[in-house]
Amino acid sequence: MPFHTTRRVEFGDTDMAGIVHFANFFRYMEAAETAFLRSLGGSVKLVWEGQPIGFPRVAASCEYLNPAFFEDLIDIDVRIEKLGRKSVTYAFEFSRDGTPIARGKVTSVCCKPGTKPMQSIEIPASFRALLEPAGGTAS
Amino acid sequence: MPFHTTRRVEFGDTDMAGIVHFANFFRYMEAAETAFLRSLGGSVKLVWEGQPIGFPRVAASCEYLNPAFFEDLIDIDVRIEKLGRKSVTYAFEFSRDGTPIARGKVTSVCCKPGTKPMQSIEIPASFRALLEPAGGTAS
Amino acid sequence: MPFHTTRRVEFGDTDMAGIVHFANFFRYMEAAETAFLRSLGGSVKLVWEGQPIGFPRVAASCEYLNPAFFEDLIDIDVRIEKLGRKSVTYAFEFSRDGTPIARGKVTSVCCKPGTKPMQSIEIPASFRALLEPAGGTAS
């Protein structure tokens, strides 16, 4: 079962074509991912030797099926599509009253804090333990 | 030869990870596409029976290779990857001093103005005539 | 009594200083204004001879008292500060657990649809009737 959340389209999300600007769906995805992680419980600190771990994105994509409009209440389903050793891919389905709006994916890589260039690390066991029951299958 | 433009990273483009927020690359792509079209000349009006034609996006994707930082001057190369009967796909390469930053694609469909739901139409011959010499191969 | 709503700070709302980027408070204000208007009921259509009326902003301001951070749940109070013949000024108070975050104002002018340059008109009686009980005092 995917995690479900909703999002109300704001005036500032639209563009002169009268629809939600395509780049905003990536912000919607990120907020839905955060809501999903919050739903799993805040007891696990995403830290590595005391510093917060980063999850920079390495890939993002979206297919737009139907436009979304100001004040629409968008349904968003979030699934873990792939849980790798160092990365996680989330899949998102956007719809309004059953009409599909968009489908997107975002892949993030677990990185050591404060490294420049960023240095990927294995997803901590505590975080993996949260994600696996939520649908992430190890790979 | 791709079309080349540049973009200076603004403070507001960054996020708390200290790098350009991933969704902003889609705004960068759109602005680079506009600059590319402007470079082809403004003599062709994108109208259909007197109304401006729309080019809603049907797909967008990006791979992130290295982070971009505040005040970076990003090089952006724009190519037409595919020129279809009703759609056009642009490909973008982002780099800084030769270091690759990101690679993205956006596909837009030519649509009749003011239709809801949007109704796709063939790309007008005048617009196609502009795009083909710029590297778009009919398909 | 002001209208109350909340807003969860998203990752993409932050900047490299680790706090909500100052421009985003204007988006927060707009969304809070929309939520306030929605709370007044959707029975009144904001139309003028069948076309939707516009409310372009003529002034906006914000004072920043304390930074807001990722995942903060911000309390937002919305009041009508002034209800003019053709314009309305909203005032917003942002706080987190009682700590003041910011105070802002936005003034919008009622405009005829589709005019360029925009042409201001009196706020329709039906809309005024909604706003006055909500705290707008005619002036």
Next chain:
Amino acid sequence: MPFHTTRRVEFGDTDMAGIVHFANFFRYMEAAETAFLRSLGGSVKLVWEGQPIGFPRVAASCEYLNPAFFEDLIDIDVRIEKLGRKSVTYAFEFSRDGTPIARGKVTSVCCKPGTKPMQSIEIPASFRALLEPAGGTAS
């Protein structure tokens, strides 16, 4: 003499009213401020005991005089309106072909790096020495 820069309006800057969304003028101000500071020369490092100094905003305001549209080339004049002991206020004038578009102000306070809550400090002499010839009058 104010510092002058320009800005091309992007598609994603517009909203469903067909004009630049009012919140985006604050991003335009910030980018113009950065361009202004860059024009003063990069030889002065804004550091305090080796760490980059922050300039969080404490106030921002804008009056909107005429709408701006997609692809407009906006002229932006930047002046230092007030140079205080710990703060600086910039004033911005936006116009298009001589038509005024907007007028805005942003006030920032000089803060010690990495303090939470932020702790204001005096503007370093080296930075003040840059700003004063640019029109900042001590106060």
